[in-house]
Amino acid sequence: MRHHDLVVIGAGSGNAVVDDSFADLDVAVVEERWFGGTCLNAGCIPSKMLAHTAQVARTVAEAAAYDVDAAAGGLRWRAARDRVFRRLDAERDKGRKGRRGQDFVTVYEGRARFTGPRTLRMERFAGGPVDVRAAQVVVAAGGRPLVPPAVADSGLPYETSDTVMRIDEPPRRLAILGGGYIAAELAEVFAAAGSAVTIVEKEQRLLGPQDETVAQRFTELVRPRYDLRLGREVTRVGGSPGALRLTLDDGSTAEADTLLVAVGRIPNSDRLDLEAAGVATHHDGRVIVDRHQRTSAEGVFALGDISSPVPLKHVANREAEVVAHNLRHPDDLISCDHEQVPAAVFTQPQIASVGLTERQCRDRGLDYAAGTACYADTAYGWAMEDTTGFCKVLAEPGSGRLLGAHLMGPQAATLIQPLVVALALGIDAATLARRPYWIHPALTEVVDNALRDLDR
Protein backbone atom coordinates (compact mmCIF):
# COMPACT_ATOMS: atom_id res chain seq x y z
CA MET A 1 0.00 0.00 0.00
CA ARG A 2 1.28 3.42 -0.98
CA HIS A 3 1.94 5.84 1.94
CA HIS A 4 1.44 9.63 1.88
CA ASP A 5 1.94 12.09 4.71
CA LEU A 6 -1.11 14.06 3.54
CA VAL A 7 -3.97 13.30 1.16
CA VAL A 8 -6.31 16.10 0.04
CA ILE A 9 -9.62 14.94 -1.44
CA GLY A 10 -10.90 17.57 -3.87
CA ALA A 11 -8.91 20.19 -5.76
CA GLY A 12 -11.35 23.05 -5.24
CA SER A 13 -10.68 24.95 -2.01
CA GLY A 14 -8.75 21.88 -0.82
CA ASN A 15 -6.09 22.62 -3.41
CA ALA A 16 -5.34 25.91 -1.62
CA VAL A 17 -4.26 24.03 1.52
CA VAL A 18 -1.04 22.83 -0.07
CA ASP A 19 1.68 25.43 -0.58
CA ASP A 20 5.46 25.24 -0.57
CA SER A 21 5.55 25.00 3.23
CA PHE A 22 4.45 21.37 2.71
CA ALA A 23 7.40 20.61 0.43
CA ASP A 24 9.07 18.47 3.10
CA LEU A 25 6.08 16.11 3.05
CA ASP A 26 4.81 13.48 0.64
CA VAL A 27 1.46 15.00 -0.41
CA ALA A 28 -1.31 13.64 -2.64
CA VAL A 29 -4.19 15.56 -4.21
CA VAL A 30 -7.07 13.61 -5.72
CA GLU A 31 -9.59 15.23 -8.04
CA GLU A 32 -12.36 13.50 -9.95
CA ARG A 33 -13.57 16.29 -12.21
CA TRP A 34 -11.99 19.70 -12.45
CA PHE A 35 -9.08 21.49 -10.83
CA GLY A 36 -10.30 24.70 -9.23
CA GLY A 37 -13.58 23.06 -8.17
CA THR A 38 -17.04 24.54 -8.46
CA CYS A 39 -16.06 28.19 -7.97
CA LEU A 40 -13.75 28.36 -10.97
CA ASN A 41 -15.49 25.91 -13.30
CA ALA A 42 -19.23 26.22 -12.71
CA GLY A 43 -19.87 28.57 -9.82
CA CYS A 44 -18.87 31.98 -8.51
CA ILE A 45 -16.56 33.07 -11.28
CA PRO A 46 -18.33 32.14 -14.53
CA SER A 47 -21.67 33.25 -13.08
CA LYS A 48 -20.21 36.64 -12.15
CA MET A 49 -18.46 37.06 -15.48
CA LEU A 50 -21.76 36.36 -17.22
CA ALA A 51 -23.70 38.51 -14.73
CA HIS A 52 -21.41 41.44 -15.48
CA THR A 53 -21.93 40.85 -19.19
CA ALA A 54 -25.70 40.96 -18.61
CA GLN A 55 -25.25 44.19 -16.69
CA VAL A 56 -23.36 45.78 -19.58
CA ALA A 57 -26.17 44.75 -21.93
CA ARG A 58 -28.71 46.31 -19.61
CA THR A 59 -26.71 49.50 -19.19
CA VAL A 60 -26.66 49.89 -22.95
CA ALA A 61 -30.39 49.18 -23.17
CA GLU A 62 -31.08 51.81 -20.49
CA ALA A 63 -28.61 54.39 -21.78
CA ALA A 64 -31.40 56.76 -22.77
CA ALA A 65 -32.08 57.41 -19.07
CA TYR A 66 -28.72 59.25 -19.07
CA ASP A 67 -29.39 61.04 -22.36
CA VAL A 68 -26.96 58.77 -24.16
CA ASP A 69 -27.80 57.38 -27.57
CA ALA A 70 -26.78 53.73 -27.80
CA ALA A 71 -27.82 50.95 -30.10
CA ALA A 72 -28.87 47.94 -28.06
CA GLY A 73 -27.75 45.04 -30.20
CA GLY A 74 -28.23 42.30 -27.63
CA LEU A 75 -25.88 39.88 -25.95
CA ARG A 76 -23.96 37.52 -28.23
CA TRP A 77 -24.25 34.38 -26.09
CA ARG A 78 -21.74 32.10 -27.76
CA ALA A 79 -19.08 34.78 -27.89
CA ALA A 80 -19.64 35.68 -24.24
CA ARG A 81 -19.66 32.05 -23.15
CA ASP A 82 -16.48 31.29 -25.07
CA ARG A 83 -14.73 34.39 -23.69
CA VAL A 84 -15.59 33.32 -20.14
CA PHE A 85 -14.68 29.67 -20.42
CA ARG A 86 -11.59 30.17 -22.56
CA ARG A 87 -10.15 32.07 -19.64
CA LEU A 88 -11.47 29.78 -16.90
CA ASP A 89 -10.60 26.51 -18.63
CA ALA A 90 -7.07 27.84 -19.11
CA GLU A 91 -6.90 28.65 -15.38
CA ARG A 92 -8.11 25.13 -14.58
CA ASP A 93 -5.47 23.58 -16.84
CA LYS A 94 -2.78 25.84 -15.38
CA GLY A 95 -3.73 24.77 -11.85
CA ARG A 96 -3.65 21.10 -12.79
CA LYS A 97 -0.34 21.40 -14.62
CA GLY A 98 1.20 23.38 -11.77
CA ARG A 99 0.29 20.69 -9.25
CA ARG A 100 1.50 17.88 -11.46
CA GLY A 101 4.80 19.68 -11.83
CA GLN A 102 5.52 19.77 -8.08
CA ASP A 103 7.82 16.92 -7.08
CA PHE A 104 6.42 16.65 -3.54
CA VAL A 105 2.84 16.22 -4.81
CA THR A 106 1.25 13.15 -6.40
CA VAL A 107 -1.89 13.98 -8.36
CA TYR A 108 -4.49 11.25 -8.63
CA GLU A 109 -7.07 11.93 -11.32
CA GLY A 110 -10.10 9.94 -10.31
CA ARG A 111 -12.45 9.38 -7.41
CA ALA A 112 -11.33 8.73 -3.82
CA ARG A 113 -13.24 6.76 -1.22
CA PHE A 114 -12.31 5.58 2.23
CA THR A 115 -11.64 1.88 2.88
CA GLY A 116 -10.68 2.31 6.54
CA PRO A 117 -9.28 4.86 9.01
CA ARG A 118 -7.02 7.11 6.92
CA THR A 119 -6.88 4.52 4.18
CA LEU A 120 -8.31 5.26 0.77
CA ARG A 121 -8.83 3.74 -2.62
CA MET A 122 -8.11 6.02 -5.54
CA GLU A 123 -10.27 4.91 -8.45
CA ARG A 124 -8.11 6.43 -11.17
CA PHE A 125 -9.48 7.21 -14.63
CA ALA A 126 -6.36 5.65 -16.10
CA GLY A 127 -4.05 3.03 -14.65
CA GLY A 128 -6.45 1.25 -12.29
CA PRO A 129 -7.13 1.72 -8.57
CA VAL A 130 -4.45 2.54 -6.01
CA ASP A 131 -4.78 1.88 -2.28
CA VAL A 132 -3.12 4.47 -0.09
CA ARG A 133 -2.60 5.10 3.60
CA ALA A 134 -2.16 8.65 4.88
CA ALA A 135 -0.91 10.16 8.11
CA GLN A 136 -3.38 13.02 7.63
CA VAL A 137 -6.38 13.53 5.31
CA VAL A 138 -8.26 16.66 4.26
CA VAL A 139 -11.81 16.06 3.02
CA ALA A 140 -12.70 18.93 0.68
CA ALA A 141 -15.06 17.16 -1.70
CA GLY A 142 -17.67 19.94 -1.87
CA GLY A 143 -21.28 19.40 -2.89
CA ARG A 144 -23.52 18.99 -5.92
CA PRO A 145 -26.89 20.30 -7.11
CA LEU A 146 -29.93 18.76 -5.48
CA VAL A 147 -32.39 17.38 -8.02
CA PRO A 148 -35.95 16.76 -6.76
CA PRO A 149 -37.59 13.41 -7.63
CA ALA A 150 -40.22 15.02 -9.90
CA VAL A 151 -37.37 16.07 -12.18
CA ALA A 152 -34.97 13.15 -11.69
CA ASP A 153 -37.68 10.54 -12.26
CA SER A 154 -39.11 12.23 -15.36
CA GLY A 155 -36.43 10.85 -17.66
CA LEU A 156 -36.44 14.23 -19.42
CA PRO A 157 -33.36 16.40 -19.79
CA TYR A 158 -32.59 19.18 -17.34
CA GLU A 159 -29.71 21.53 -16.65
CA THR A 160 -28.01 22.49 -13.39
CA SER A 161 -25.50 25.22 -12.62
CA ASP A 162 -22.84 22.62 -13.52
CA THR A 163 -23.97 22.60 -17.15
CA VAL A 164 -26.23 25.53 -18.03
CA MET A 165 -23.56 28.21 -18.37
CA ARG A 166 -21.85 26.18 -21.11
CA ILE A 167 -24.89 25.54 -23.34
CA ASP A 168 -24.64 26.44 -27.02
CA GLU A 169 -27.71 28.65 -27.33
CA PRO A 170 -29.83 30.47 -24.77
CA PRO A 171 -33.21 28.71 -24.64
CA ARG A 172 -36.17 30.61 -26.02
CA ARG A 173 -38.11 29.70 -22.86
CA LEU A 174 -36.16 28.89 -19.69
CA ALA A 175 -37.92 27.54 -16.60
CA ILE A 176 -35.96 27.73 -13.35
CA LEU A 177 -36.91 25.54 -10.42
CA GLY A 178 -36.00 27.42 -7.21
CA GLY A 179 -35.84 31.12 -6.49
CA GLY A 180 -32.61 31.44 -4.51
CA TYR A 181 -29.08 32.62 -5.32
CA ILE A 182 -28.58 30.69 -8.56
CA ALA A 183 -32.04 31.43 -9.92
CA ALA A 184 -31.74 35.15 -9.19
CA GLU A 185 -28.32 35.47 -10.82
CA LEU A 186 -28.77 33.20 -13.83
CA ALA A 187 -32.30 34.40 -14.63
CA GLU A 188 -30.75 37.79 -15.36
CA VAL A 189 -28.01 36.29 -17.48
CA PHE A 190 -30.40 34.34 -19.65
CA ALA A 191 -32.99 37.14 -19.80
CA ALA A 192 -30.23 39.43 -21.10
CA ALA A 193 -29.35 36.75 -23.66
CA GLY A 194 -32.97 36.75 -24.86
CA SER A 195 -34.65 33.93 -22.92
CA ALA A 196 -38.17 34.30 -21.55
CA VAL A 197 -37.77 33.19 -17.94
CA THR A 198 -40.26 31.45 -15.64
CA ILE A 199 -39.27 30.92 -11.99
CA VAL A 200 -41.04 28.33 -9.82
CA GLU A 201 -40.29 28.93 -6.12
CA LYS A 202 -41.96 27.17 -3.22
CA GLU A 203 -41.84 30.18 -0.89
CA GLN A 204 -43.84 33.37 -1.44
CA ARG A 205 -40.72 35.46 -2.18
CA LEU A 206 -37.49 35.10 -4.08
CA LEU A 207 -34.33 35.04 -1.94
CA GLY A 208 -36.43 34.14 1.10
CA PRO A 209 -33.64 33.96 3.71
CA GLN A 210 -32.60 37.58 3.00
CA ASP A 211 -33.84 40.36 5.26
CA GLU A 212 -37.59 40.72 4.66
CA THR A 213 -37.35 44.20 3.10
CA VAL A 214 -34.71 42.98 0.67
CA ALA A 215 -36.58 39.81 -0.33
CA GLN A 216 -39.86 41.68 -0.73
CA ARG A 217 -38.45 44.59 -2.73
CA PHE A 218 -36.31 42.37 -4.92
CA THR A 219 -39.26 40.14 -5.72
CA GLU A 220 -41.37 43.16 -6.68
CA LEU A 221 -38.58 44.67 -8.76
CA VAL A 222 -38.07 41.58 -10.89
CA ARG A 223 -41.76 40.66 -11.13
CA PRO A 224 -42.18 42.53 -14.45
CA ARG A 225 -39.09 40.79 -15.88
CA TYR A 226 -40.08 37.16 -15.29
CA ASP A 227 -43.09 34.90 -15.06
CA LEU A 228 -43.00 34.29 -11.30
CA ARG A 229 -44.79 31.25 -9.90
CA LEU A 230 -44.38 31.78 -6.17
CA GLY A 231 -45.57 29.43 -3.43
CA ARG A 232 -45.50 26.63 -6.00
CA GLU A 233 -43.69 23.34 -6.53
CA VAL A 234 -43.38 21.15 -9.61
CA THR A 235 -45.27 17.87 -9.29
CA ARG A 236 -44.58 16.54 -12.77
CA VAL A 237 -42.27 17.17 -15.67
CA GLY A 238 -43.78 16.03 -18.95
CA GLY A 239 -43.61 16.78 -22.66
CA SER A 240 -40.51 15.99 -24.64
CA PRO A 241 -36.91 17.21 -24.83
CA GLY A 242 -36.99 20.85 -25.95
CA ALA A 243 -40.74 21.11 -25.32
CA LEU A 244 -41.18 20.52 -21.60
CA ARG A 245 -44.41 20.92 -19.71
CA LEU A 246 -44.16 21.49 -15.96
CA THR A 247 -47.22 20.75 -13.88
CA LEU A 248 -47.31 22.70 -10.62
CA ASP A 249 -48.95 21.71 -7.34
CA ASP A 250 -52.02 23.92 -8.00
CA GLY A 251 -52.63 22.21 -11.33
CA SER A 252 -51.27 25.12 -13.40
CA THR A 253 -48.64 24.47 -16.06
CA ALA A 254 -45.56 26.14 -17.49
CA GLU A 255 -43.99 25.44 -20.87
CA ALA A 256 -40.24 25.58 -21.38
CA ASP A 257 -37.54 24.52 -23.82
CA THR A 258 -35.03 24.09 -21.00
CA LEU A 259 -35.36 23.44 -17.28
CA LEU A 260 -32.69 24.71 -14.87
CA VAL A 261 -32.82 23.04 -11.47
CA ALA A 262 -31.60 25.35 -8.69
CA VAL A 263 -33.21 24.21 -5.45
CA GLY A 264 -30.02 24.04 -3.37
CA ARG A 265 -26.96 21.84 -3.09
CA ILE A 266 -26.11 18.75 -1.06
CA PRO A 267 -22.72 17.70 0.34
CA ASN A 268 -20.79 14.95 -1.44
CA SER A 269 -20.29 13.06 1.84
CA ASP A 270 -22.48 10.15 0.67
CA ARG A 271 -19.94 9.24 -2.01
CA LEU A 272 -16.89 8.80 0.20
CA ASP A 273 -17.69 5.77 2.42
CA LEU A 274 -17.02 7.97 5.43
CA GLU A 275 -18.25 5.31 7.88
CA ALA A 276 -15.21 3.21 7.04
CA ALA A 277 -13.03 6.12 8.12
CA GLY A 278 -14.99 6.86 11.31
CA VAL A 279 -15.96 10.31 10.01
CA ALA A 280 -19.36 11.36 11.41
CA THR A 281 -21.92 13.51 9.59
CA HIS A 282 -24.89 15.72 10.51
CA HIS A 283 -28.41 14.64 9.48
CA ASP A 284 -28.15 16.90 6.40
CA GLY A 285 -25.01 15.08 5.25
CA ARG A 286 -22.44 17.70 6.26
CA VAL A 287 -19.29 16.31 7.82
CA ILE A 288 -19.14 17.22 11.51
CA VAL A 289 -16.12 19.36 12.34
CA ASP A 290 -14.99 21.19 15.47
CA ARG A 291 -13.87 24.81 15.35
CA HIS A 292 -10.40 23.67 14.27
CA GLN A 293 -11.95 21.85 11.25
CA ARG A 294 -11.14 18.43 12.81
CA THR A 295 -13.60 15.62 12.06
CA SER A 296 -14.52 12.81 14.45
CA ALA A 297 -11.65 10.71 13.02
CA GLU A 298 -8.11 11.27 14.25
CA GLY A 299 -5.97 13.01 11.63
CA VAL A 300 -8.89 13.78 9.31
CA PHE A 301 -9.90 17.41 8.64
CA ALA A 302 -12.74 18.75 6.49
CA LEU A 303 -13.45 22.11 4.90
CA GLY A 304 -15.72 23.89 2.47
CA ASP A 305 -19.19 22.93 1.29
CA ILE A 306 -18.88 19.34 2.52
CA SER A 307 -18.86 20.52 6.12
CA SER A 308 -19.60 24.22 6.29
CA PRO A 309 -22.81 25.71 7.68
CA VAL A 310 -22.26 28.58 5.23
CA PRO A 311 -21.49 27.13 1.79
CA LEU A 312 -19.70 30.12 0.28
CA LYS A 313 -16.28 30.40 -1.29
CA HIS A 314 -14.83 33.03 1.04
CA VAL A 315 -15.77 30.73 3.93
CA ALA A 316 -14.16 27.71 2.26
CA ASN A 317 -11.02 29.78 1.65
CA ARG A 318 -10.84 30.82 5.32
CA GLU A 319 -11.35 27.22 6.44
CA ALA A 320 -8.57 26.12 4.07
CA GLU A 321 -6.20 28.60 5.77
CA VAL A 322 -7.18 27.18 9.16
CA VAL A 323 -6.65 23.59 8.01
CA ALA A 324 -3.30 24.44 6.40
CA HIS A 325 -2.10 25.89 9.71
CA ASN A 326 -3.52 23.14 11.90
CA LEU A 327 -2.01 20.33 9.82
CA ARG A 328 1.42 21.82 10.50
CA HIS A 329 0.88 23.02 14.08
CA PRO A 330 -1.01 20.39 16.09
CA ASP A 331 0.04 22.04 19.36
CA ASP A 332 -1.05 25.54 18.32
CA LEU A 333 -4.43 25.09 16.65
CA ILE A 334 -6.30 28.03 15.18
CA SER A 335 -10.01 28.24 14.44
CA CYS A 336 -12.60 30.13 12.42
CA ASP A 337 -16.15 31.09 13.28
CA HIS A 338 -19.20 31.45 11.07
CA GLU A 339 -20.87 34.21 13.03
CA GLN A 340 -20.67 37.25 10.79
CA VAL A 341 -20.17 35.94 7.30
CA PRO A 342 -21.12 38.47 4.63
CA ALA A 343 -22.78 37.35 1.42
CA ALA A 344 -23.80 38.98 -1.83
CA VAL A 345 -26.18 38.21 -4.65
CA PHE A 346 -24.84 39.52 -7.94
CA THR A 347 -28.10 40.64 -9.45
CA GLN A 348 -29.34 43.99 -10.72
CA PRO A 349 -29.64 45.53 -8.23
CA GLN A 350 -26.94 43.81 -6.20
CA ILE A 351 -27.76 42.56 -2.73
CA ALA A 352 -25.39 42.23 0.21
CA SER A 353 -25.84 41.26 3.82
CA VAL A 354 -23.96 40.59 7.03
CA GLY A 355 -25.11 39.60 10.51
CA LEU A 356 -28.72 39.30 11.63
CA THR A 357 -31.90 40.06 9.70
CA GLU A 358 -34.76 41.91 11.37
CA ARG A 359 -36.63 38.63 11.69
CA GLN A 360 -33.67 36.96 13.40
CA CYS A 361 -33.47 39.90 15.83
CA ARG A 362 -37.17 39.48 16.64
CA ASP A 363 -36.90 35.69 16.93
CA ARG A 364 -34.03 36.08 19.38
CA GLY A 365 -35.96 38.63 21.42
CA LEU A 366 -33.29 41.26 20.81
CA ASP A 367 -34.00 44.93 21.35
CA TYR A 368 -32.85 46.57 18.12
CA ALA A 369 -33.10 49.78 16.13
CA ALA A 370 -33.05 50.05 12.34
CA GLY A 371 -31.35 52.90 10.50
CA THR A 372 -32.15 53.20 6.81
CA ALA A 373 -31.04 55.40 3.94
CA CYS A 374 -31.83 55.49 0.24
CA TYR A 375 -29.34 55.73 -2.61
CA ALA A 376 -31.75 58.31 -4.04
CA ASP A 377 -30.87 60.65 -1.16
CA THR A 378 -27.16 60.69 -1.98
CA ALA A 379 -25.46 62.72 -4.68
CA TYR A 380 -24.05 59.67 -6.42
CA GLY A 381 -27.48 58.06 -6.32
CA TRP A 382 -28.67 61.12 -8.27
CA ALA A 383 -25.85 60.59 -10.76
CA MET A 384 -27.00 57.01 -11.21
CA GLU A 385 -30.69 57.99 -11.37
CA ASP A 386 -31.24 55.29 -8.77
CA THR A 387 -34.73 55.09 -7.31
CA THR A 388 -34.79 51.74 -5.52
CA GLY A 389 -31.49 51.19 -3.68
CA PHE A 390 -31.26 51.31 0.10
CA CYS A 391 -29.10 50.44 3.09
CA LYS A 392 -30.50 49.16 6.36
CA VAL A 393 -28.36 48.91 9.49
CA LEU A 394 -29.50 47.11 12.64
CA ALA A 395 -27.98 48.03 16.00
CA GLU A 396 -28.53 47.64 19.72
CA PRO A 397 -30.17 50.81 21.11
CA GLY A 398 -27.93 52.61 23.61
CA SER A 399 -24.63 50.85 22.93
CA GLY A 400 -24.92 51.13 19.15
CA ARG A 401 -23.50 47.61 18.82
CA LEU A 402 -24.02 46.60 15.21
CA LEU A 403 -26.20 43.51 14.74
CA GLY A 404 -26.61 43.34 10.99
CA ALA A 405 -26.62 45.25 7.72
CA HIS A 406 -28.48 44.80 4.43
CA LEU A 407 -28.04 46.63 1.16
CA MET A 408 -29.78 46.47 -2.17
CA GLY A 409 -28.52 48.64 -4.99
CA PRO A 410 -25.55 49.22 -7.29
CA GLN A 411 -22.23 48.00 -5.87
CA ALA A 412 -23.90 46.67 -2.71
CA ALA A 413 -21.34 43.84 -2.49
CA THR A 414 -18.57 46.42 -2.23
CA LEU A 415 -20.39 49.04 -0.16
CA ILE A 416 -21.09 46.60 2.65
CA GLN A 417 -17.41 46.02 3.44
CA PRO A 418 -17.02 48.88 6.02
CA LEU A 419 -19.96 47.37 7.89
CA VAL A 420 -18.42 43.89 7.67
CA VAL A 421 -15.20 45.27 9.17
CA ALA A 422 -17.10 47.11 11.91
CA LEU A 423 -19.02 43.98 12.90
CA ALA A 424 -15.87 41.87 12.91
CA LEU A 425 -13.89 44.38 14.99
CA GLY A 426 -16.70 45.41 17.34
CA ILE A 427 -16.85 49.03 16.15
CA ASP A 428 -20.16 50.63 17.21
CA ALA A 429 -22.45 52.51 14.82
CA ALA A 430 -21.70 56.04 16.09
CA THR A 431 -17.93 55.50 15.97
CA LEU A 432 -18.13 54.07 12.46
CA ALA A 433 -20.22 57.04 11.27
CA ARG A 434 -18.19 59.80 12.93
CA ARG A 435 -14.57 58.66 13.27
CA PRO A 436 -13.50 57.95 9.66
CA TYR A 437 -14.19 60.41 6.86
CA TRP A 438 -16.63 59.18 4.22
CA ILE A 439 -15.70 60.33 0.72
CA HIS A 440 -18.09 62.81 -0.87
CA PRO A 441 -19.91 62.27 -3.16
CA ALA A 442 -19.22 58.52 -3.25
CA LEU A 443 -21.94 55.89 -2.99
CA THR A 444 -20.58 54.99 0.46
CA GLU A 445 -22.54 57.99 1.74
CA VAL A 446 -25.61 55.74 1.76
CA VAL A 447 -23.92 53.62 4.46
CA ASP A 448 -22.92 56.70 6.48
CA ASN A 449 -26.50 58.03 6.21
CA ALA A 450 -28.00 54.73 7.41
CA LEU A 451 -25.66 54.73 10.42
CA ARG A 452 -26.59 58.32 11.26
CA ASP A 453 -30.29 57.48 10.87
CA LEU A 454 -29.92 55.27 13.96
CA ASP A 455 -29.51 58.45 16.05
CA ARG A 456 -32.79 59.95 14.96
Ligand SMILES: Cc1cc2nc3c(=O)[nH]c(=O)nc-3n(C[C@H](O)[C@H](O)[C@H](O)COP(=O)(O)OP(=O)(O)OC[C@H]3O[C@@H](n4cnc5c(N)ncnc54)[C@H](O)[C@@H]3O)c2cc1C
Ligand atom coordinates in the same frame (compact mmCIF):
# COMPACT_ATOMS: atom_id res chain seq x y z
C1 LIG B 1 -23.58 28.74 -9.67
C2 LIG B 1 -22.86 29.01 -8.37
C3 LIG B 1 -22.45 30.29 -8.07
C4 LIG B 1 -21.77 30.55 -6.88
N1 LIG B 1 -21.42 31.84 -6.61
C5 LIG B 1 -20.78 32.11 -5.45
C6 LIG B 1 -20.37 33.44 -5.15
O1 LIG B 1 -20.59 34.37 -5.93
N2 LIG B 1 -19.72 33.66 -4.00
C7 LIG B 1 -19.46 32.65 -3.11
O2 LIG B 1 -18.87 32.91 -2.05
N3 LIG B 1 -19.83 31.37 -3.37
C8 LIG B 1 -20.48 31.09 -4.51
N4 LIG B 1 -20.84 29.78 -4.79
C9 LIG B 1 -20.49 28.73 -3.82
C10 LIG B 1 -19.04 28.26 -4.02
O3 LIG B 1 -18.86 27.86 -5.37
C11 LIG B 1 -18.72 27.12 -3.07
O4 LIG B 1 -18.99 27.51 -1.75
C12 LIG B 1 -17.26 26.68 -3.16
O5 LIG B 1 -16.89 26.40 -4.49
C13 LIG B 1 -17.04 25.45 -2.29
O6 LIG B 1 -15.71 25.01 -2.42
P1 LIG B 1 -15.32 23.51 -2.01
O7 LIG B 1 -13.86 23.42 -2.20
O8 LIG B 1 -15.90 23.17 -0.70
O9 LIG B 1 -16.06 22.60 -3.06
P2 LIG B 1 -15.80 22.46 -4.63
O10 LIG B 1 -15.30 23.72 -5.21
O11 LIG B 1 -17.06 21.89 -5.18
O12 LIG B 1 -14.61 21.41 -4.74
C14 LIG B 1 -14.78 20.07 -4.42
C15 LIG B 1 -13.95 19.26 -5.41
O13 LIG B 1 -13.90 17.90 -4.97
C16 LIG B 1 -13.99 17.05 -6.09
N5 LIG B 1 -14.47 15.76 -5.56
C17 LIG B 1 -15.67 15.50 -5.01
N6 LIG B 1 -15.73 14.24 -4.58
C18 LIG B 1 -14.54 13.67 -4.89
C19 LIG B 1 -13.99 12.37 -4.70
N7 LIG B 1 -14.68 11.39 -4.09
N8 LIG B 1 -12.74 12.12 -5.16
C20 LIG B 1 -12.03 13.10 -5.79
N9 LIG B 1 -12.49 14.35 -5.97
C21 LIG B 1 -13.73 14.63 -5.52
C22 LIG B 1 -14.96 17.77 -7.01
O14 LIG B 1 -14.80 17.34 -8.36
C23 LIG B 1 -14.57 19.23 -6.81
O15 LIG B 1 -13.62 19.68 -7.77
C24 LIG B 1 -21.50 29.49 -5.97
C25 LIG B 1 -21.90 28.18 -6.28
C26 LIG B 1 -22.57 27.94 -7.47
C27 LIG B 1 -22.99 26.53 -7.78
Ligand SMILES: NC(=O)c1ccc[n+]([C@@H]2O[C@H](COP(=O)([O-])OP(=O)(O)OC[C@H]3O[C@@H](n4cnc5c(N)ncnc54)[C@H](O)[C@@H]3O)[C@@H](O)[C@H]2O)c1
Ligand atom coordinates in the same frame (compact mmCIF):
# COMPACT_ATOMS: atom_id res chain seq x y z
N1 LIG C 1 -23.62 34.95 -4.95
C1 LIG C 1 -23.39 33.84 -4.24
O1 LIG C 1 -22.74 33.86 -3.19
C2 LIG C 1 -23.95 32.53 -4.72
C3 LIG C 1 -24.49 32.41 -5.99
C4 LIG C 1 -24.98 31.17 -6.39
C5 LIG C 1 -24.92 30.08 -5.53
N2 LIG C 1 -24.39 30.23 -4.29
C6 LIG C 1 -24.31 29.08 -3.36
O2 LIG C 1 -24.90 27.94 -3.97
C7 LIG C 1 -25.95 27.45 -3.14
C8 LIG C 1 -27.01 26.83 -3.98
O3 LIG C 1 -27.75 27.85 -4.68
P1 LIG C 1 -29.28 27.59 -5.01
O4 LIG C 1 -29.83 28.80 -5.64
O5 LIG C 1 -29.41 26.27 -5.66
O6 LIG C 1 -29.90 27.38 -3.55
P2 LIG C 1 -30.61 28.39 -2.54
O7 LIG C 1 -30.66 27.68 -1.25
O8 LIG C 1 -30.04 29.76 -2.60
O9 LIG C 1 -32.10 28.53 -3.12
C9 LIG C 1 -32.90 27.41 -3.34
C10 LIG C 1 -34.34 27.89 -3.48
O10 LIG C 1 -35.12 26.82 -3.97
C11 LIG C 1 -36.34 26.78 -3.26
N3 LIG C 1 -36.82 25.40 -3.35
C12 LIG C 1 -36.35 24.31 -2.70
N4 LIG C 1 -37.00 23.21 -3.10
C13 LIG C 1 -37.90 23.61 -4.05
C14 LIG C 1 -38.85 22.94 -4.84
N5 LIG C 1 -38.99 21.61 -4.78
N6 LIG C 1 -39.59 23.66 -5.70
C15 LIG C 1 -39.46 25.01 -5.79
N7 LIG C 1 -38.55 25.70 -5.06
C16 LIG C 1 -37.79 25.00 -4.20
C17 LIG C 1 -35.99 27.26 -1.88
O11 LIG C 1 -37.12 27.75 -1.20
C18 LIG C 1 -34.95 28.33 -2.17
O12 LIG C 1 -35.55 29.60 -2.34
C19 LIG C 1 -26.39 28.67 -2.34
O13 LIG C 1 -27.01 28.30 -1.16
C20 LIG C 1 -25.08 29.37 -2.10
O14 LIG C 1 -24.42 28.74 -1.02
C21 LIG C 1 -23.91 31.44 -3.88
